[in-house]
Amino acid sequence: MAGLHRSHGCGELRAEDTGKEVTLMGWVHRRRDHGGLIFIDLRDRSGLVQVVCDPEAGPAFKKAEEVRNEYVVAVTGRVRPRPEGTANPKLATGTIEVEARKLRILNRAKTPPFYIEDNIDVDEALRLRYRYLDLRRPEMQSIMYLRYRTTRAIRDFLDSRGFWEIETPMLTRSTPEGARDFLVPSRLRPGEFFALPQSPQLFKQILMVAGIERYFQIVRCFRDEDLRADRQPEFTQLDMEMSFIQREDILNLVEELMAHVFRETLGIELTLPLPRLTYQEAMARFGSDKPDLRFGLEITDVSDLVRGCGFKVFADAAARGGVVRGLCVPGGASFSRRELDELTRAAAVFGAKGLAWMAVTAEGIRSPIAKFFTGQELQDLVARMGGKEGDLLLFVADSEAVAATALGSLRLELGRRLHLYEPEQLAFTWVTDFPLLEYSPEEKRYVAVHHPFTMPMEEDWPLLDTEPLKVRALAYDLVLNGVELGGGSIRIHRRDIQEKMFSLLGFSPDEAREKFGFLLEAFEYGTPPHGGIAFGLDRMIMIMARRDTIRDCIAFPKTQSGTCLMTAAPSTVAPEQLLELHLKTTARPAGKLSSAGKA
């Protein structure tokens, strides 16, 4: 490197730079050796440029013969226009090239196990094992850059609205409720453990007691649960909390935040206000508490129409307090037997015991169950569901919850299959008025749908004593394209309501003090009304980058089994380390992970 100073990024050079003497540093993307003339596509973070090594131009040519893909090199030369007819319109730098005078090999490279370019078709395990090569690919770099620009836009916006970013502990206390904790043993306190935070929930509320008024944090959170395409054991939240506000204030602020972020990062203007659905509506119409509003295909309830019908499955479901609901699939009458079987299987995954269908044809209704209905009943069903010739009516008869979720998942499957939406579309919606409580059969008690500090809606307070399951919470989720981006609530700041809540959750005052003592104590010293929200940043980036998994939006993600293929973590540790921590394991460790380092 001595004496060499990088003057430009490879991708920055343009026709205006013609004649300039430049020094570039980057990776050899490709070498085209014509014997007497060598082309090198040189790549760095900014892009690609063609370097020409001509024996006449200097000693670079000799060096270029040694060069291989992914070698790190420095090139000094002059920018010149490409000869007539040799411009490359596919490259931003395609009208010019750099005539290399000097070329220095800064580092050699082994041949990489996959191409360093976009749209590669390799096993994801290989990409994860060689993540540093994967991240060298332009599409991955652009996601990392998008992620950085997004957090910067968030910070800019919240700063302009008077929010302070404050850090909260990573080593904290295990609290009941919620996901499984990751535990960290305390060396100094034998037998005791810290937990990694599932979210900074309690701390941010205490910051409100502390008079911070407006807090945010872009913060790592940890949940020891099974992974999914959109779930990692460690993930990043945008966490916010505000004092002296009401629900509307938070929703409005978040809408402006989203509008700012999408404008600054993607140049997309959102139309405000964002749509809103209540939980009830979302479940009834879309069969989901995170409905994908990029397309219609709404669910229709026909329970009343089939109550007395001759088809026992429907009539019984309606009579026993269940529901019969359906979807009208445009053009679905042409589905094959096999496609119908697939849909039935898809519905079964979510607990539906069966899927009934009726095809609307020119000759009338074609269906294995048509014979159980009168002509009038069939006519009413088709009319209610808006069926037209060529459509397919699908029905699920079950409890309300099963019918809703089964049809909700069918709806998504059909939306995808029938291309009912453009993948590019962005459909935000708020879902509000979540139930405060749900009943847990395993624990035989009520559990909080959101969390134990969520404020019930004031008009439902009387129901707390009579029908707690009907109480709605001042809780809200922001949903984008069927993905839950985040959720929050107005918090309880009144002691009597908090005590009521604990008693509904089955905690005695002593238990509540034992589990949440520090928060309850803080609340006794003058708590402002407050509320907040938290967003899954990884998921947000996933949608913005139009990816199918958050693994693509995290620099170093874990596999579905929670391991890191690059570092081979987790691993066993030295016996002395365990001894120091006063730990003894009862497990035989699983098979060793193979890692790049050991290969």
Add this chain to the structure above:
RNA sequence: GGAGCCGUAGUGUAGCGGUUUAACAUGUCGGCCUGUCACGCCGAAGAUCGCGGGUUCAAAUCCCGUCGGCUCCGCCA
């Protein structure tokens, strides 16, 4: 905890109706080549068919187990 899909040269695939020199593409290495940009042409090397066991005269191929990856259910206040 459960269901499904996948695992064959560095990479992506074919072969799976049991007997093949395990094929193709690409990459790699060597040679030739002064306007290519997925450069081209010629040649070469490269595979314990994820691992273990079983069935059989014979297994990449069939069976069982196991490991790893992915998707989903449960789980994720």
